[in-house]
Amino acid sequence: MITEKAPGKLYIAGEYAVVENGYPAILVALDQFVTCTIEESVQEVGQIISRQYNNDQLSWRRLGDQMVVDKRDNPFSYILSAIRVTEEYARTFSRDLRIFNIHIDSQLDSANGRKYGLGSSAAVTVATVKALCRFYNLPVNKDQIFKLAAIAHFEVQGNGSLGDVAASVYGGWISYHSFDRQWLAQQRKYLDLKTIIDLPWPDLNIESLTAPKNLELLIGWTGKPASTSQLVDKISLFKARRQTEYHHFLEKSKSCIQRMVDGFHRQDLEAIKNEIRYNRDLLKQLGTNSGVNIETESLSKLCQIAESFGGAAKTSGAGGGDCGIVAIDSNSNFGNVLKSWAKNHIEQLPLSVHFIDNAKSFKKSVKHHLSYIHK
Incomplete structure (x- = not known):
């Protein structure tokens, strides 16, 4: 066996x-x-x-x-x-x-x-x-x-x-x-x-x-599953109709990830957090331009709560439901994020890397x- x-x-x-x-x-x-x-x-x-x-x-x-x-x-x-x-x-x-x-x-x-x-x-x-x-x-x-x-x-x-x-x-x-x-x-x-x-x-x-030693990854689940394939197909339609805007999104995303990788290389949590926020904004703009609801109301609440306690948050994956992620300093009192999530019916997934x-x-x-x- x-x-x-x-x-x-x-x-x-x-x-x-x-x-x-x-x-x-x-x-x-x-x-x-x-x-x-x-x-x-x-x-x-x-x-x-x-x-x-x-x-x-x-x-x-x-x-x-x-x-x-x-x-x-x-x-x-x-x-x-x-x-x-x-x-x-x-x-x-x-x-x-x-x-x-x-x-x-x-x-x-x-x-x-x-x-x-x-x-x-x-x-x-x-x-x-x-x-x-x-x-x-x-x-x-x-x-x-x-x-x-x-x-x-x-x-x-x-x-x-x-x-x-x-x-x-x-x-x-x-x-x-x-x-x-x-x-x-x-x-x-x-x-x-x-x-x-x-x-x-x-x-x-x-x-x-290699993540910085003080990077704490929090994962919140909104309770609403999403279909990645369907969401990707919708974005493909936007790509076909508005190629210039889509290309600008691609290049900005590429630069963002390159800067974030550099942040990992330098063990710089603040640089990583800044790029997570920037990537969130890129995805929200993509959703607005394409008419695809990437950041749902629940995911927006998840991010808003995390940001209020010093975390950098965004949707994870295709969006439209499922999970959001937060990068936060492990030395901070990040338990406040989890308490506030619970009050707003957002479930923490207690997972580790x-x-x-x-x-x-x-x-x-x-x-x-x-x-x-x-x-």
């Missing part, structure tokens, strides 16, 4: 701009996880059982090397895509495909099943890829796991930056520049998967960051194609 887990994530800054090739964002991995357990089946039928989907169960068989599921309409799209892509990769190492059972457990949703916006689809994709790589004994490192999971996730969702996948793979605080997804879609038509994984991906850059121990990571291959920098 093999068990692997992947953490959830939150965006700190750079949302929406990061879906464009080469534009950066900052994310953080959190200590809530999706866990994937896999064991070989003793029968000719395998099962996927997920607490993430109310203990729903999916049965499947092999037809040659193909995985054949028993029902078409199912909530397991990301898991199935992760299996399909990882097994395609396993075949390039001449692995015999087997029948297995997978159990999925998730901490990334509320007790009643509502999503917090912590990247559960990315985490379940990463956890499944990691578990299958061990199951088939594949010689992979984090870079290759990221690329496999990114392909699997992108082939289901069709949009987004894949930054949430990067956070789930690498852990901690990261700066992420999105890669050219159109390039990837084209290469999938002509190249085998191992070649694609071994190639450098255009515009992709991932850097681990999750770091992935490189010593326990997968065996490193000789080639290192991804621009991944440890500071």
